Amino acid sequence: MTNLFTALLSVCAMGMVACNSGKANKITTITDSTVTTTTSTTTPAESTAAKPGKMASNAEIMARRQVPILCYHQIRDWKPTDSKGAKDYIVQIAAFKEHIKMLADSGYHTILPDQLYNYLTTGAALPSKPIMLTFDDTDLDQFTIAAPELKKYGYKGVYFVMTVSIGRPHYMNKEQIKQLSDEGNVVASHTWDHHNFKKFQGKDWETQLDKPTKKLEEITGKKIEYFAYPFGLWNEQGLPELHKRGFKAAFQLAEKRDANDPLMTIRRILDSGYWSAKTLSNSIRNSF
Numbered sequence: 001m002t003n004l005f006t007a008l009l010s011v012c013a014m015g016m017v018a019c020n021s022g023k024a025n026k027i028t029t030i031t032d033s034t035v036t037t038t039t040s041t042t043t044p045a046e047s048t049a050a051k052p053g054k055m056a057s058n059a060e061i062m063a064r065r066q067v068p069i070l071c072y073h074q075i076r077d078w079k080p081t082d083s084k085g086a087k088d089y090i091v092q093i094a095a096f097k098e099h100i101k102m103l104a105d106s107g108y109h110t111i112l113p114d115q116l117y118n119y120l121t122t123g124a125a126l127p128s129k130p131i132m133l134t135f136d137d138t139d140l141d142q143f144t145i146a147a148p149e150l151k152k153y154g155y156k157g158v159y160f161v162m163t164v165s166i167g168r169p170h171y172m173n174k175e176q177i178k179q180l181s182d183e184g185n186v187v188a189s190h191t192w193d194h195h196n197f198k199k200f201q202g203k204d205w206e207t208q209l210d211k212p213t214k215k216l217e218e219i220t221g222k223k224i225e226y227f228a229y230p231f232g233l234w235n236e237q238g239l240p241e242l243h244k245r246g247f248k249a250a251f252q253l254a255e256k257r258d259a260n261d262p263l264m265t266i267r268r269i270l271d272s273g274y275w276s277a278k279t280l281s282n283s284i285r286n287s288f
Contacts, residue, residue, distance in 0.1 A: 102277035160190035188226035
């Protein structure tokens with residue numbers, strides 16, 4: 001599977017670019033031009049619930065201020081065999097811990113996809129300085145290193161699972177994926193074998209979307225409603241297939257969103273293996 005990951009990385013490189021219940025919480029309402037902070041005594045669940053009313057139009061969704069979303073792959077120390085391009089996708093352990101501490105020290109609060117969806121579609125309030133942490137490809141170090149580090153700060157993550165890898169060496173097994181879900185993280189789809197979404201045709205929709213969704217739902221006991229594009233690559237012709245299958249949103253990387261379907265082209269940035277905590281902080285501010 002090391003060869004599989006190296007191959008995926010090389011293609012990626014070429015294609016690229018807590019609050020306690022009942023206590024007062026600061027809630028931020030975000031628009032393109034203003035950031036308004038108010039104090040609420042609701043519980044986190046109450047403060048992030050979608051407000052009843054009309055769903056926002058695509059133009060209204062595009063006008064809302066984007067929430068920072070980070071993307072991670074491997075969390076481990078570099079090896080002599082790692083290429084220069086691969087190191088972009090491998091955040092070393094000490095650096096990862098520094099980056100997560102920086103986020104906590106800077107006052108960021110992690111959110112999950114349902115909260116983001118409710119904010120984008122209804123204007124539901126978010127915690128102050130919201131951020132989403134996402135992890136692609138099912139790597140075992142996401143369970144053994146990343147998840148415990150997030151837990152230290154009361155953070156939750158989103159794990160986009162490539163189902164072909166489940167149970168293989170250096171990847172998570174079913175029990176670990178279920179544990180992440182049971183602990184309040186979100187498990188979501190990342191295809192069966194990281195096949196390029198832009199090339200899907202015929203039976204690919206069943207192989208890469210339907211079967212992985214069914215498998216993840218069997219593992220977690222929860223509905224799978226979010227998707228991340230392999231390599232961050234997508235095309236508008238394929239977006240109706242995601243809607244047809246009931247996905248609420250899909251995540252790419254740093255490319256421009258589709259103004260006609262912003263929920264299916266939500267942006268993320270890589271936390272590069274070359275970045276310091278300061279560089280990451282600056283990139284978050286400049287990219288969203």
